[in-house]
Amino acid sequence: MTATPEPAEVTVLPEAGADEEAGLGYQQRLGAKLRAVRRARGLRLQDVEELSEGRFKAVVIGSYERGDRAISAHKLASLAAFYEVPVVELLPDEERSRRRSSENTLAVDLRRLREQSDDPELAPLLRLVRHVQWLRDDYNGQILSLRTDDLRTIAVSMGAPDDRLDAWLDERELLHR
Template sequence: MTDTVTGEMTETYSRKVGDRLRAIRRQKRLSLQDVEAASDLEFKASVLGAYERGERAISVPRLQRLARFYNVPVDQLLPNDDGPAFAEDGPAMGIIDERSFTIDLRRLEDLTGPEADMLNRYLSMIQVQRQDFNGRVLTIRKDDLRAIACILGVGPSSATERLGDLGLGHGVS
């Protein structure tokens, strides 16, 4: 009887891992075939599909390589056991208001120096909190701007202007 319960728990967990893998891939706007091609056939579409359906278990080393490929922390490919279901199409936390600001994450990658390093760490933390790994842009909120102002050494009212000067973003209406 214990084997049946353990088997069901493993199967349920495999499905949750698969759901998470699929959600991250979709956030990256990649098809299974896109992943296969971009990974030089390391992640075949049929095998990745089997992982996503929970039909096949993924090894830890392979999970690490997939996380590296998706450019996300490994733990983001694993489901939370006590949390709510993961969103399929992007961030699930909160409503973005008219005072939000969009950061160009690709542009941030081109910047160097301590200011850029601190911004990168802070924005990575926001991505993890919101489960938002599209890798292109990140919408930050008014409260986030206060912390960014401290990082940039400017007042809160000047933070968006400074980010604009760095070529990192613009306001969202």
């Protein structure tokens, strides 16, 4: 009788050929991304454990977030499903982050925008924000950075001059400060 082998745990590591020091840096960057997603959802480590009914232990999630413990691909996928984000959103991507941050002009507070979603004046903004999130695969939080092109599109759809859009958003307390 042949025993069926247990499925292997696959650990998420940096590119092959990276030295050990880079691996540690990667684990820490991965952990920082995990922490950012959890905090963007307004969750404490204990909340994750409770809401997952113990599937994700607070101490283990904390060790992933500190980069003290490697996370398997299976566990990462499960955590992404729990946070309701694509797995790729949990992986660090410094180049993409640098590109995004250099192009950002305004940050919209999505929580406040959702709170005011009944306001018909905000309907075009809501549609465009959802579209921008979809285009960027950006489901990672409560704040969305709008680039110059995004602002122009929003201004046109709302019939407002783009040089006044930031003031308009600020008057409605929709800008993240």
